[in-house]
Amino acid sequence: MKGPLNGVRVLDFGLLTAGANTSAMLADLGADVIKIESGAYIDPFRVVGKMDNDDGWWNRSPPFRFTNRNKRGLALNLKDPEGQRVIRELAKQCDVVVENFRRGVLDRAGLGYAALKECNPRLVFAAISSQGDTGPERMNVSFGSTLDATSGIASITGYEGEEPRISGMDVNYPDQIVSLFATGIVITAVMEARRSGKGCFLDFSQREVASFTLGEEILAAAADPAYRLTPRDNGEAGVVQQDAYRCADGRWIAVTLDSADPSLDAFCAARDSGAAVAALLARGIAAAPCSDGSELLADGALAGATLVRDENGWLVKGLPYRLDGRGITIERAAPELGQHTDEILRELLGYGDAELARLKDSGVTSTTPAIGDV
Amino acid sequence: MTGSLLDSGEVIFALWSATNRVLQRRLSSDLVCRPSFETVATRPPQDEDFAGPANASAYERRAPSGRACILPGHAPSDSVAASSNIFDDRTVPSEPLSLPLARFTLVEVNDRPVAPCLRLATSLAGKIAADLGAAVLKIEPPGGDPVRRMPPLLPTGESALFHFLNTSKRSVVLDLDSESGRASLQRLLGKADAVLFEEPASVASLARTSRATPIEIAAFPVEMDAATRPVSELVLQALGGLMHMIGEPARKPLKLGGHQASYAAGLTAFTGLAAALAAREAGQRAPAVRVSLAEVVQWVNWKAASGAAATGASPGREGRNSEFQVVPCRDGHVAVVYTLTQWPALRRLIADPRLEDPRFATRAGRRQHIAALYEILTPWFADKSREEIGRTAQAKGVPFGPIFTPAELLANEQYLARSFLAEVAHPTADRLLMPQLPVQWNGRSFAPRPAPSLEQAELAA
Structure with missing residues (x-):
């Protein structure tokens, strides 16, 4: 794929929307994105969108397909020291890491920024978390609409005179916008790393991204304690x-x-x-x-570049913008679990049949989940 | 007449470049605001259990910062705030300080009246680039950008919206209806890396054919051929399907609070801009970028189309039938949010034996008996504070969301610990705070510099 990020390789630990969609947007710009999962921990989107219980169900989830097209898939047990060693080897060949684990998870596996920076000082490491990497709430967990609540957005959303509202599980608004912002910052950091040879640690707080969209409200509230902050219905200050x-x-x-x-x-x-x-x-x-949703599906002119079909004819996520007037052609459908494990390990690390067989037999690599629910 | 204004284009550019060089030098010398502005709380002691990659030798934790000076009408140019030193590796103190986009120059054209929702998107994208160090020159129409008069207003009458969206920029008033104004713009574009503008723009062809890469903000996708269709942000949240998702099913649909369609588009435009700059720098021809708010809203709301395609029926607002609901507590409201795997933890948290009822054992069962479920859940919240609920739920790994207002966030411990809100200097108000860019780069933030005053913009013209 020709694009501004040609030659950039991304080690993608991203899950659900916030992480996985950031790396998807990098893939859309030409980066080679390697999605890392393991049999013991698959992307929850494979389960949330479960369509049936037949063999291979984990490869048929629409939300997973929507979010992970244009990536290659590698399944490697991150709890196994051998799996951790392979990741550190891969990190030497990569330019970017994207992850949205709870803070500390990758560190405990010896795969946090400090460890991977030792392998590759050019690495741009994007850590996307609920509250950021520092502060008393850094270990807090959240799920989509938790952040509608804690960011302030819910407090001004809702019917006049009634309780606040969240965007809900079918929107999970704060998860969506973080990838729109994080992608641009990662690109900026990649440019800097290309120039200086030095990578960096990018610490994104999803809650801060959501509050950032209320910048003027926070400024107005700081200036005037009497400033009105209640659900706004469909009205807007200054609109008749x-x-x-x-x-x-x-x-x-x-x-x-x-x-x-x-x-x-x-x-x-x-x-x-x-x-x-x-x-x-x-x-x-x-x-x-x-x-x-049905009307959006039916109106191709309105959908613009936002919906496309992959090689299997499945509908997947397109682009939120156009480059030279065009959307994207999907180069590859979302990967099956571990679909490209052997291909990637041969290509990037030069592994041979014996080595690949050993990893498979010892359970370090796999193509089936060890769990049914997440 | 034309000649002199052509010259004025050059003069503007010269002034702009010079000022930017000065600005960069200031940043390089780590000059900060005047001492009176340096009343920022220092970082609280670092949490003991910090186990992230940020041990001091690996990279620098953020320094106490969050300084910014704003309201340039009162704060002359020498009060430009230094952003934190974001690339400084403390082991090499002599390394010059720079901001990551400092080598780029951008022009943001605010043409004749366009729908404010487009202007907000353009301005947000320009602001992010400017806070990251790009030299952003904002072109305002005679009388100034109408956003300067848009609410919310500060007690001084100035627009909080304008101040938030135009930090770290410079500005000049140009009449783009005049030939001379357009000629000046053309000169400026000849020296810029990218130009942000809104459709429909009288200067679109100028912008699209200049040396600068065009970053265009529109309301609708090109396929709709609707450049002149009347538009508002509400209408775009409706058309893109977002309103259908929020509210009670039997009542009217609702928009999200704030300017979410505009801001999501502004974030998108910044990412498109970054992609274009990366292409330029890699020696590729940079792609022209076009962002429409209608497409962004649909992209954000992708689960509506995805759900409709998968099941034949569109998801929609579920209100009181939703698994996630807002419930009252002693001092406000809390959003009940949990994933499938967190249901057992939620049960342990609420500790009501009725939750063991087999009706609630599966997600389908809980959805079917949602009213009965909330009848059991709701009383648990009634006598507890948001703080207590948030704390005890997190201790059990349950992501309930206490609902805070923007005013309450001003004193939020997490935001204070991260200095997320930058202090803003003002001659009469005590303490103004505004969010910084929501990223820390090697532990450092990007403190916003003041938005340009109209007087400065007019003087520049």
Whole structure:
């Protein structure tokens, strides 16, 4: 794949969205991304999206496929000293590490930044964690919407006068945005490492990323203790009137007005959503339907570059941006567990048949999970 | 007339370059804010059990920092804050200090009125690059960027939104409706590495054909051919399917608080910019980058399309039917969040024998009996504080989320320990804080430098 990150190799310990999607975005820019799992610890997305209980179920999860396309897969037991040795050997051939384990997990395996930096001082090591690598809450765990709550976003989300709201498990908003930011910072650090020959440790707190999106709210609250911080409904400071309105066909549309119009409720209630949106747009008023997933799937123009199909015809995640007007072609579908273990160990470490067989027989490498649930 | 303004383009650029060189020198000498601004709490003692890679010899933990000076109208240029020394390896103290994007120059064009949601995205991408050291010159229309008047406002009447989104930039007012203004812009673009601008832009063809790599922010994907369609952030959260996911199923859909569509797009644009700069530096032709808010919202909301494709039915807002719900506690609210593997730990935490009921043994069972489940869970929270709930849940490995307001985060221990919120100097207010970039690079943060005042921008013109 031709791209700005051609020649960059990524050792990807990323799991679920925050980590695995950061490395996926690096792959989309041309990096060679090697996803590391083990039979004893597979990416939870393989389980969360479980479609059936038949053999090979772990290779059929849609959320895993969505997030890990364009990567190669290597399965290696990180608790085995032999597996740890192989990782340290691989680290010498890599430029970037992405991980979002709980703090301390890789350190205990002898695979934290301090250890890998000894193997390769050029390494850019991106540690993405709930709270960051320092501070009293560094060992805290979180899952998606935990951070809607603790970052401040939930406090200003919700119906007027009611309790705060989280984005929920089908959005897990804070996990999504961290990869949008972390990818750019990793690229910046790769540029620096190319220039200086020195890598670095990048410490991302997912909670901080979510709070960063409320920068002006934090600044305003710091300046004025009386500043109002409660659920905002669909309103927005400085906007005269905007909300979701129910139409005659039962569907909701979102409308933003420059000057207040109390008749908008009745206007929408009297029309089907399509007609209401068209009429409002014709008057120069911003309006759109509240799309659901099926509608997004059906509208190729709206989906733009965000959805693509892999070589097997499966729908997977595309790009959030265009480069030279284009989205991406998926070069490879998401890897099966351990699909490229032998290929990678031959190519990068020069292992032969005997060595590969030994690793397999001793259970260091594998292609089947040792667990059914995570 | 035209000639003199052409010259003024050169003058602007010269001034800008010179100032930037001065700025970089200042950073190099680790000059910090005036002493009166250095009232920042030093780091608390490091946690004893620190086991990360950050032992002192491996790399430097962050120094006490979080200094920033803002409100440039009151703080002249010599109060530019030094960012922390992010590349300094303490074993080589003589190594010159630099910021990672210091060698790049960017122009951010805020053209004639565009929807504010696009402007916020452009400005955020420019801000991140500027905080990382890029020389970012913001082109404002006569009268200034309308964001300067957008809420929330500080008690002084200044826009907190503008100040947050324009840190570390310089600014100049140019009338891009005039031939001379466009000529000045062209000169500036001839010396920049990248240009950020919004669609529809009167200067789009200029931006796309200059030496600078174009980074374009739009509302809709190109396929929609909707450059002139009226737009707002709410409408984009709706169109991209995010609103459908939030609220009660029988009631109206809700948007996420803040400017999430704009900011997610701003983060995306920064990543696109970084990719373009990396290509330039690697000797490749840099790709033109285009970010649409509608695509970003859908990309963020990918589980809607993924779920619909996998099951034939779209996920949607579940409200009180959701496994994750917000429940009241003694001093506020807590989000109940847990994964499949954390269910046993949650049961041990709540320690109510009714949770052993086989109805709740599987995820499907819990979903089917969600109201009964929450009837058991909710009373446990009622007499406890958020702090107590968060602490005891974490001790059992359960990721409940105490809900904090931005005001409460000002005193949050974790944020204080990491100096995440940078102190901002102000002539009348006591203590203003704003988030720094949410990354520490070898233990160091990037303290934001003040946003440019309109007076400075007009003077530069």
